[in-house]
Amino acid sequence: MKIRRTLIGLAAVAAALGTFTTAATAQAAYKAEYRMSLVLGPPTPWGQAGKVWSDLVKERTQGRINMKLYPGVSLIQGDQTREFSALRQGVIDMAVGSTINWSPQVKELNLFSLPFLMPDYAAIDALTQGEVGKKIFATLDKGGVVPLAWGENGYRELTNSKRPIKSPEDLKGMKIRVVGSPIFSDMFTALGANPTQMSWADAQPALSSGAVDGQENPLFLFTILKMHTVGQKYVTTWGYVADPLIFVVNKDIWNSWTPADQKIVREAAIEAGKQEIAIARKGLVEADKPLLKDIAAMGVTVTALTPAEREAFVKATRPVYDKWKATIGPDLVKTAEAAIAARKK
Numbered sequence: 001m002k003i004r005r006t007l008i009g010l011a012a013v014a015a016a017l018g019t020f021t022t023a024a025t026a027q028a029a030y031k032a033e034y035r036m037s038l039v040l041g042p043p044t045p046w047g048q049a050g051k052v053w054s055d056l057v058k059e060r061t062q063g064r065i066n067m068k069l070y071p072g073v074s075l076i077q078g079d080q081t082r083e084f085s086a087l088r089q090g091v092i093d094m095a096v097g098s099t100i101n102w103s104p105q106v107k108e109l110n111l112f113s114l115p116f117l118m119p120d121y122a123a124i125d126a127l128t129q130g131e132v133g134k135k136i137f138a139t140l141d142k143g144g145v146v147p148l149a150w151g152e153n154g155y156r157e158l159t160n161s162k163r164p165i166k167s168p169e170d171l172k173g174m175k176i177r178v179v180g181s182p183i184f185s186d187m188f189t190a191l192g193a194n195p196t197q198m199s200w201a202d203a204q205p206a207l208s209s210g211a212v213d214g215q216e217n218p219l220f221l222f223t224i225l226k227m228h229t230v231g232q233k234y235v236t237t238w239g240y241v242a243d244p245l246i247f248v249v250n251k252d253i254w255n256s257w258t259p260a261d262q263k264i265v266r267e268a269a270i271e272a273g274k275q276e277i278a279i280a281r282k283g284l285v286e287a288d289k290p291l292l293k294d295i296a297a298m299g300v301t302v303t304a305l306t307p308a309e310r311e312a313f314v315k316a317t318r319p320v321y322d323k324w325k326a327t328i329g330p331d332l333v334k335t336a337e338a339a340i341a342a343r344k345k
Contacts, residue, residue, distance in 0.1 A: 034094060038071045038073070046276075053067065065257070099245070106140065119239065123343055152276065152277045154243065155219075155237075157239070161232060162174060173194060174214060175196055177206060191313070214232070222235065240317075
């Protein structure tokens with residue numbers, strides 16, 4: 001009986017040691033630092049998204065998960081369009097990424113770049129927070145990353161150094177910097193412009209030298225980067241596309257965390273996304289749109305299209321919309337159109 005009790009005792013000790021070893025191994029699997037890729041750093045809304053997420057996670061995990069921000073997509077030599085592939089491969093651990101930049105690898109993300117699909121912020125929310133958002137997340141999950149939450153880079157407005165843009169004819173022959181996504185080249189070609197794909201790092205000197213006439217980006221960049229100093233004297237608010245951001249984690253990294261830490265990271269991403277969307281829209285959702293007043297105060301001509309003027313751009317880009325609808329998936333586009341039609345304004 002004594003021998004049996006001793007064996008039982010030894011078994012209990014072994015089991016306890018095994019549990020301890022497993023826990024220690026799991027803890028040891030955590031990296032000292034996790035690499036978060038961002039195109040823009042603080043003080044932009046995009047950079048704030050990453051900082052808020054990182055801060056919340058570090059605090060709530062008592063430092064078990066420490067996310068370091070790498071703005072300028074520096075982990076992949078500044079090539080924005082390689083970010084999603086690098087995420088899947090584990091070169092990047094997590095990111096707050098652009099639907100535009102990831103669209104070459106995930107064709108469904110081109111949905112948000114369909115010209116003039118989303119007429120207002122309520123339309124963006126109807127997509128990201130509804131059935132379309134769930135479908136997109138399911139696609140990303142199958143693609144090898146874990147999507148957690150939505151953020152926002154904002155509506156991309158047109159700036160240039162030549163003249164006010166009120167019609168497609170005003171764009172004819174103008175050299176416009178566009179991101180490396182083919183749908184953007186198609187759109188500006190349809191409008192008679194000369195689209196030039198280049199990274200943002202290359203775009204700034206090109207604008208400054210006059211090698212490129214204009215570009216399109218969210219307006220928070222205009223004030224932060226003082227784009228009037230690189231010849232951008234004219235702004236047209238046309239709201240032709242918006243760029244939602246997505247908080248994601250590499251799947252292997254995600255699986256290395258405990259369920260409790262996964263829950264913390266997910267909830268922190270959702271919270272950071274909500275905060276960031278409010279930051280991205282500040283100055284543009286108020287009745288007097290103070291951000292536009294700030295830009296005008298820089299000596300910049302701000303042009304807001306009338307409904308009739310906007311419709312001319314819609315008509316000119318409709319062939320691009322129809323072409324890309326087939327690439328994105330007609331069913332997904334139909335679901336998006338229905339959600340926008342049913343939105344609460």
